[in-house]
Amino acid sequence: MDKKILCAPFSDETIRSLKTGDMVYISGTVYTARDEAHRRLCEMIRRGEPMPFDIEGQAVYYAGPAPAKPGKPIGSVGPTTGGRMDAYSPSLIARGLKVMIGKGTRSAQVVDAMKQYTGVYFAAIGGAAALMAKCVESAEVIAFEELGTEAVRRLTVKELPVVVAIDCRGNDVYKLAREIYEQSI
Amino acid sequence: MTRKISASAITLLVEQLCIEACCVLAGDINNKLKSCLQTETSPLGKEILGTLIENARVAREESSPMCQDTGMTVVFVRMGQNVQVTGGFIEDAINQGVRQGYEKGYLRKSVVKDPLHRENTRDNTPAVIHYEIVPGDVFHITVSPKGFGSENKSALKMLTPSEGVEGVKRFVLETVSAAGGNPCPPIIVGVGIGGTMERAAYLSKKALLRPLDTQNPDSALAALEAELLSEINKMGIGPAGFGGTTTALGVNILTYATHIAGLPVSVNIGCHATRHAEGSL
Numbered sequence: 001m002d003k004k005i006l007c008a009p010f011s012d013e014t015i016r017s018l019k020t021g022d023m024v025y026i027s028g029t030v031y032t033a034r035d036e037a038h039r040r041l042c043e044m045i046r047r048g049e050p051m052p053f054d055i056e057g058q059a060v061y062y063a064g065p066a067p068a069k070p071g072k073p074i075g076s077v078g079p080t081t082g083g084r085m086d087a088y089s090p091s092l093i094a095r096g097l098k099v100m101i102g103k104g105t106r107s108a109q110v111v112d113a114m115k116q117y118t119g120v121y122f123a124a125i126g127g128a129a130a131l132m133a134k135c136v137e138s139a140e141v142i143a144f145e146e147l148g149t150e151a152v153r154r155l156t157v158k159e160l161p162v163v164v165a166i167d168c169r170g171n172d173v174y175k176l177a178r179e180i181y182e183q184s185i
Numbered sequence: 186m187t188r189k190i191s192a193s194a195i196t197l198l199v200e201q202l203c204i205e206a207c208c209v210l211a212g213d214i215n216n217k218l219k220s221c222l223q224t225e226t227s228p229l230g231k232e233i234l235g236t237l238i239e240n241a242r243v244a245r246e247e248s249s250p251m252c253q254d255t256g257m258t259v260v261f262v263r264m265g266q267n268v269q270v271t272g273g274f275i276e277d278a279i280n281q282g283v284r285q286g287y288e289k290g291y292l293r294k295s296v297v298k299d300p301l302h303r304e305n306t307r308d309n310t311p312a313v314i315h316y317e318i319v320p321g322d323v324f325h326i327t328v329s330p331k332g333f334g335s336e337n338k339s340a341l342k343m344l345t346p347s348e349g350v351e352g353v354k355r356f357v358l359e360t361v362s363a364a365g366g367n368p369c370p371p372i373i374v375g376v377g378i379g380g381t382m383e384r385a386a387y388l389s390k391k392a393l394l395r396p397l398d399t400q401n402p403d404s405a406l407a408a409l410e411a412e413l414l415s416e417i418n419k420m421g422i423g424p425a426g427f428g429g430t431t432t433a434l435g436v437n438i439l440t441y442a443t444h445i446a447g448l449p450v451s452v453n454i455g456c457h458a459t460r461h462a463e464g465s466l
Contacts (some may be wrong), residue, residue: 021229021427066253066293075291076244076253081367082333103334104367123423126334126365126369127458128236129253130244148294148305161236163427164227177347177428178294181227181421 009057010098012118013094020171025159032063032153037144038088045091050179052143060117064149079103080131086110093119101162105174115170122162135160187402188322190466192273198464199282202328205289206462208251210241213396221431251458255292256330258312259281263428265321280310302333329464335456337366341386353450360452361417366426374436375457379443389453392437396462410436
């Protein structure tokens with residue numbers, strides 16, 4: 001079966017075609033942001049200030065990379081737990097964020113926003129961070145440099161493997177898969 | 186008879202162990218992941234396990250960290266009472282080793298100075314250090330960088346003695362079930378039973394260090410470990426939480442004497458890497 005490769009900007013039609021459990025590949029632009037960056041971005045939205053990047057149709061990867069070795073664009077860069085961004089994601093989704101990449105499940109409020117605005121949540125493979133680094137062609141800090149690893153970075157990625165963890169209909173792989181494989185104790 | 190050990194030698198050892206722990210997966214864990222690849226029934230689960238094994242190979246070859254979360258550095262020092270550290274304070278020497286290791290190894294600096302103000306210390310210090318004094322003149326260090334995806338899913342409960350072993354099992358299983366896919370399964374589960382609150386917690390972290398290809402020397406505890414492992418692997422959480430039959434690689438239990446009115450139980454969850462490296466001077 002051919003690899004399904006997706007790039008920003010992500011259309012609603014593309015997002016609706018994704019089903020929970022599908023493995024797809026992301027190429028092109030992805031922005032990294034974690035807890036503090038999300039807090040600041042939401043604060044900017046609340047105050048009506050311009051954002052450091054146009055979020056419409058874009059993807060955010062919850063990642064704080066290890067330092068890059070000389071000659072490499074980035075260090076090991078796997079996903080961090082998405083649930084910590086639950087308080088912030090609905091605002092960003094309402095502003096046009098289409099794709100979130102993290103690991104672990106999300107709250108009902110995030111899922112509601114995804115359903116309302118057609119968003120998708122992918123899981124990258126936690127702990128496969130050395131391999132993820134190989135998918136990154138370039139990395140540039142574009143905001144909050146003082147946060148170090150937690151700065152917002154614009155990455156150019158090539159075929160970053162991700163699994164549809166929660167689709168735009170709210171189907172959650174963590175719940176569904178566990179039901180399939182659970183044996184009675 | 187005093188054996189002198191220099192602070193600078195301790196620093197160098199800790200520096201090397203930090204890098205090794207972050208970049209080289211322990212042999213017993215690597216072997217266990219490979220054998221689980223054969224037994225896992227979920228196709229996506231098999232793929233995840235294969236990716237994790239490949240990631241470990243790439244990390245070792247390139248001397249890159251397996252995970253970007255190179256953790257808060259936990260250090261276990263087993264020191265003979267006849268050892269004298271010279272040329273500096275042992276705690277400073279250890280922290281200097283962490284500082285150097287995390288810089289030279291291109292490891293992420295993930296420690297904040299104060300839990301409420303949260304300013305990054307930029308050098309991954311201070312480490313969390315556990316000292317054990319033993320007879321003789323051994324000097325042994327284990328460095329165990331602890332990532333917080335797994336650490337955040339750990340828990341401790343003060344059971345009542347009447348809850349007994351069934352209460353212990355229930356708490357371990359509840360904790361693992363609630364953790365779901367967040368700690369990057371397949372996990373290793375460290376269980377500390379007894380002592381005081383903080384002793385149980387310490388035991389549960391120390392328990393994570395026991396190699397997966399060794400048995401608990403206490404046969405009743407070994408049986409309890411096997412039972413818990415079997416129950417956990419029936420939960421269906423699977424590799425990365427995407428479903429499957431490999432949710433845990435092992436369950437390790439350590440116990441200590443406790444109070445007549447108490448039954449503390451601590452569950453420390455380690456991810457599929459549960460990184461550690463050790464060495465002696």
